[in-house]
Amino acid sequence: MKHSFWLVGSAVFLACACSPETKEEKPLQFTVTNQAALALTDKPVTLKRGDFPDLEGHSGKLPLVISAGDTIATQWDDTDGDGKWDELFFVTDLAANDTKTYTVGWAEEAPEFAPRTSVRFGKREGADIPLHPAMGDTLPADGLPKSVGYQPYQTDGPTWENDKVGFRHYFDGRNAKDLFGKKTSAMSPEDVGISSEGAVEDNYHVMHDWGRDILAVGNSVGLGGVALMIDGEPARLGVTVNDAVNNVEESVFQIVKEGPVRSVIQYNYNNWQTHERSYDVQEVSTIWPGMYAYKNAVSVEGLQGDETLLVGLVNINNDREISEIEVNDEWVVLLTHDQQSYEKEWWLGMALILPKAVYEGYTEAPEEGPLSKTYLAKLAVENGQPVEYFAAAGWELSDEQFTDREYFTGYITNLVQQLSAKVAVNWEANGE
Missing domain, CATH: 2.60.40.1180 (Golgi alpha-mannosidase II)
Structure with missing residues (x-):
């Protein structure tokens, strides 16, 4: 909506x-x-x-x-x-x-x-029922497209954007985060992902005046999606497109706030069952104008103390090295830059901006399997305590200088410094 x-x-x-x-x-x-x-x-x-x-x-x-x-x-x-x-x-x-x-x-x-930020979310209750805008939804374990026989969500789940870049979340059980490249500062149309008859339609993998979906996600968790490391093995929060039943008993999405300068969305994954354990996970995604990025906050309940939070940086079309950059005392950056869009057609830089205090390096997921072809940042996590980080992307059709790795790295470094900078507010009541 x-x-x-x-x-x-x-x-x-x-x-x-x-x-x-x-x-x-x-x-x-x-x-x-x-x-x-x-x-x-x-x-x-x-x-x-x-x-x-x-x-x-x-x-x-x-x-x-x-x-x-x-x-x-x-x-x-x-x-x-x-x-x-x-x-x-x-x-x-x-x-x-x-x-x-x-x-x-x-x-x-x-x-x-x-508006300089926006959220879009639409759903339908049946294959022949038109989509309608919604402020949220609850997805049961047996409500996946493979089980009900149709895709219930516009763009497979919510999208959120600012004047620079857009993102989408696969709320259909996959829980990966995808990327919309933007060529304009205006908000993208409401009918992205909807046919003229009001049905779900993949009409965003072709170029429009506003931009398009540009990232191949596969079985990764995309740009900024989350998982857990348990017993040395990455455990996917949710399932893949080929599964009919989720490993999350109930997934709840809501638009917390959509406003001209800040939009906030929230996901609660209740009773995620994996490795003979049960977890409750919450994600809160926030976006404001002016940055090629969004902020994510993740908390997990049910931790036994031997888990590590994983944050994904998809590696499907990247053939170049990953950079690990310690920008300052607060943040560490994992960065890739290549023609890593669909069909390797455009230059695209992607980065995770991670809190240095809990950063424990990174690993790579397997080449195949339910969680694959992705770098995974490792973050220490405590029960019920949120971990905050940023996910960023620079597409060459948003800014042609993003074709240059050094330029993209400089942009991310400056963004980190901007995020770290402090401002002080002082009141002067009645002009005194």
Whole structure:
């Protein structure tokens, strides 16, 4: 399901912002300071509900973020499900060691902004029933395409994107993550993966104005998909396209938030049975504008202490070496670069940005089998504790300079530094 956001003239919001309760009252302001000697592009800024002085005194109005007379694209997210927003989120550009001042305005209802992130998910209840958009679904173990006789999901599962790149997740039991290359910053159409009759259709492996699916996934877990190492053997979370029954009793997907500058989706895999053990796994995928990447957070319940979390980097069409790069004290990168798209037609760089504190090297899966032809990053994992990482990709038709390995490596290195950079928020209540 996708919601449209359109940019509305900032004068409307300035009118909201410049209506203080008394003429003498100065507007509420805050500053954001870049603490790094590095220019930041689309740097996320999160303000908590409790950060706003006298929020309740504004009669339930929403705070707006205004800079140099323009209202910044913002969203108000309810992250704890209590029915009230608890985070205000926006992205901003900051020069090295720069400080920007923002003014808080107030609006009766949420404005609409041009979308820079999106989620698309559609399902059908029968082979002859048209697809319809949905906010989530629950997949039982016997609900796989091989069992029910049809593919229930648009694009085999949800897609999510920003203005740079798109991804999709095989929610049909395979739980691999695929890649959409984009040639435009606009969001891709809602009917990707749907025929004119409303049926599931693979119409995204051909070129469109917006781009196309560009990655061969096979029996890997794609770009950023997860597995576990148990007894020295990689165990697949889910099954392959040839299986009729899942090894996960119940898979639950939901769109947590789709907004103009941040979209969040979540998967819960309940009672994953493997190696005579049972696990519950949760994934939360987040995307914001400006980066050729998404963030993933994975937690596992039921660990016995001898498991290792595995994160995949598909290796089907890659004939060149993998690079292991320690960028800084926080992050390690695994990177490949080759004509590793479908039919080896285009240059494509892919990378995993992994937390150095839990990184334990990488291995390769077998050439054949239910989990194969992929590099697997090894990460230490504790019961119920989320592990966060990023998966990134640069396609030559998104930026022709991605044909060059050195350029792609430089982009990823800069992205890591951007992610590591800290910003400080300071409030100046009533202009003081």
